[in-house]
Amino acid sequence: MRGQERGGHNELSGTVHGPAVQAQTVYGGIHVQAPPPRPHPPWQLPPMGRITDRAAELRLLEGRRVRAGRAGDRTLVAVSGLGGVGKTALALAWLHTLREPCPDGQLYADLGAQSPAGPADPAEVTGRFLRALGVPGAQVPGTLAERSALYRSLTAGRRLVVLLDDAASAAQVRPLLPGGPGVTAVTSRWRLPGLSVDGCHWLHLEPLEVDDAVELLAETLADDRVRAQPEQARALVELCAGLPLAVRVAGARLAARPRRGITTMVRALAEEHDRLEELAIDGDHNVRAALDLTYQELPPDAARLYRLLGLHPGSEFGDGVAVALLAEPSSPEGATRARARALLDLLHRASLLTDADEDRHRFHDLVRLHAAHKAERDEPEPERAAALRRVADHYLATATRAEEVVDPQHRTMARDYGDGPVVTEDFGAGTEAALDWQERELANAMAVIRRARSAFPTVSWQLADALWPLFLRRKFSEQWRAAHEEGLAAAEELGDTAAQCRMLTSGGVGELGTGHPERALAMFERAARQFLADGNALGHARTLNYRGLAHQRLGRPDEATRYFTRAARELPRCGDVRAGGLARLNLADVALAQGHAPEAADHAAAAHAVLRASGDTYNAARAAIVLGRAHLARGEAGPAEEHLTAALGDLRAMSAAYETARALHALAELAEVRGDPALARARYGEALELYGAAGRADSADAGRARADLDRLRAPAEE
The missing domain is CATH 3.40.50.300 (P-loop containing nucleotide triphosphate hydrolases)
Known part of the structure; x- marks a missing residue:
């Protein structure tokens, strides 16, 4: 995607695996690359819990x-x-x-x-x-x-x-x-x-038979009460309807009170069972009765954490969510984390939580509904709203931190947090760790975006904005669109025109990436009108690049050239020299596609100089590819090889699969010009692998590389 500029950053990248021998200039048709190692197998199954006679x-x-x-x-x-x-x-x-x-x-x-x-x-x-x-x-x-x-x-x-x-x-x-x-x-x-x-x-799967359920109860208690009170044990598991979850919850409660007889639990559960009978659906009342009794005996701070966790909008969560819910201005975060871990351990021991992964927890769906019901009943509305805001701020702050790690050059807009302490998750170091955190929490983040639209709309659009690196690099096209639609609606409700423009331009880039240039153009033009109305000359100038990209995708090169030309002129005047360099790169791309090699070379050389001076190695390498192709179109093999080889080295180092494929593709054409079909075949083949690895196996570039490779193979096969 040409010039996908978002407040000073442009990047589409992939990753190349495996060892490779590289050199600045290679003579003699040498091409050596070792096969990539097979990754370690994943072992993702959660731990195995207790199971009785299945x-x-x-x-x-x-x-x-x-x-x-x-x-x-x-x-x-x-x-x-x-x-x-x-x-x-x-x-x-x-x-x-x-x-x-x-x-x-x-x-x-x-x-x-x-x-x-x-x-x-x-x-x-x-x-x-x-x-x-x-x-x-x-x-x-x-x-x-x-x-x-x-x-x-x-x-x-x-x-x-x-x-x-x-x-x-x-x-x-x-x-x-x-x-x-x-x-x-x-x-x-x-x-x-x-x-x-x-x-x-x-x-x-049917519920357990009575004898099997009694055995599960005995294993849960790990003492002699079942042997000493067999009839009461049978009565207890019958009240649990043989559902293992209900038996485990009731057993965990008894295990915590070793001096309590099973008869007492039977009496209490029977009363709770009767109270919930009218609400029964598919036997769920048996679990709910056991949960109510367990909840009633939790220590107050554990009970409060339990019901506040019921407000969490997703199905699983990390330690950081519990820390955010418990955080207080007067308490150091380290002490709060220790307290959160202790209370989470208690909820696990009570069979109210299960492990989802290391330091991640999940509710059984019936338990989550129960916790949410207790929050609705036992927490005042202001407390519920404040707790939900702390959870939303936790995701917003951590997503923003990940955004800054992945995309340090782009303009992060101001974030608005609530009154409580803001807890940020520790996701490790490096770009991939930051992206992995955003992806792992994407379902939770989308749930927060939707929930926050009515509760605190600033979080809705700001969290959509913070997920930009994930959407750009790992796509998630449906979530990209949905997040920005929610964010735009929230920004409109707030009357925040700057936020509206952000959602329109970022969302429009997503529409371009998924092959909807008409929709993208409408969004870019709406943003341009708003920037004009707000007197934001820089914002309006940036939309010129966006609109040019949309026209280019719509097959309107003359319109695209007109917008790119204006962008190249106006962006430096407004203070964004680097974005002006991207506009020159886009102009070079259009000129080359139209067969105007000298014009393309001039624009690409200017773009390369600006982008290199701005520290944008990635886009400078993209400009070098266009410059190399322009020289190749003019029959200038030496300069073409110099620029293409330099670009290839930079792009390999950045693991940018798609642009690396484009550089190899051009070098394959150069090898053909020089009469080296073996090197050309090797480069076409590697380019095709990288087009596929970047998810662009069906692109026009990949189609041309495939056709060229087939053409070179044909004489040898004959």
Whole structure:
């Protein structure tokens, strides 16, 4: 994408794996590159919890796997049943035994059918899976179809275990099915008949029999009370309807009171059960009764954290969310973190939280609903609003910090935080760690953006703005559009025209990237009108570049040239010399496409000088590619090689896959001009690999490289 300038920064990049021998200038047609190493297998399954006497179900699942393996087929099973019946525990108990027959790794995703933020986007999940399988973030394709195709290709020869937990529909699951002969398990409250066309086997999980539930209770208590009070133990598990979650919660409460008899718990649970009977849905009242009793005996600070966590809009969260909820101006953050960890441990011991990953936690969906209900009942509205604001500020502050790490040159607009202490998560060091944090929290961030629009609209547009590096580098096109639509609506409600223009220009860049130049042009023009109305000459000048890009994508080179020319003239006058250099680069690109090589060379040389002086190595390398191509079009092989080779070195160092492919493509054409078809074939081939790695295998550039490579291969094959 030419000149995607956002307040002084322009970058589209990818990653190249593996060792390579590089040199400034190479003579004699030498091309050496070692194959990339295979990444370490991912092992993502959550820890296995307690499971009691599901031997028959485990034998059934394993028998289906063995039969499928003998036939050379993949294994696809779906486990359905009531909330709290133990679907995930059963799947984990089985899948954790398969490391030997499935040595290529384990992938896990919570598909969020019960999440307040809504079901997980399959495009987001496939992106996470691709990165876990070793695909660098910048090389993950932008659309679900492209991601699914690459995912199937990468997994075609691998024996993987995949757990898709809490699925909402067959349509959500299907893009996440791997291509290899491994094992995929799906859990859902509902049967998913649509998966029958994919060869799915079904297992509907029923509640535990009384004796098995009593055994689970005894294991939870780890003392002699069940043996001493067998009838009371049977009465207790019957009140829990054999649901393992309810039995564990009741057992955890008893375990915390070793002197309490089971009879006391039976009496209390029976009373709570009766109170909730009218609210029963699919047996959920059995869990809710147990949860109410457990909640009533939590220490006050643990009970408060529990109900405040119920306000969190996503299905899982890190330690930082709990710290943000507990933060007070008078308390040092270190002490608050220690307190948060202690209270989280207590909630885990009470079976109210489960591990999602290291330092990450999740509620069972029934537990989350229960916690939210307690917050609604026991927390005053101002306290609920303040808690939600602290959670939103936590995501906004950490996303902004990640934005600054990834994109230090661009203009970060001011952030508005609430009154409470702002807690920022520690995501590690470096660009990839920052992007990984933004991606891991994307579902939570999108939920906050939607929730904040009515509660505190400044957070809505500012959080959308902070996610810019993730959207630009790892695409997430649907979330890009949705976030900026919400952010724009919030900015309009606030009457904040500067925020509106930010949402329009950043959102318009996303529309350009997903092939909607008409929509992008309308957004850019609306921003231009607003900048004029506000008297913002620099903002208006920047839209000239944006509008030129849209016209270029619409096949209007003369209009594009007119806008780029104005941008090249006006941006330096307004103080943005670097953006003026980008406009010259765009002019060079248009001129070269029209066959005006001398004009293209002049613009590209000027752009290269400005961008290099501004410290923008990436865009300076892009200008060097255009300059090299212009020299090549004029028959000037020496200068062409000099500029293209320098650009290639810079772009390899930055792991910029797409632009590296463009440099190699041009060097392949140069090799043909010099009569070296072997070197040309090697360079075309490597360029094609990088076009594919950057998610641009279907681009016009990749098509031309493929045609040139086929043309060079044809004589040898004949």
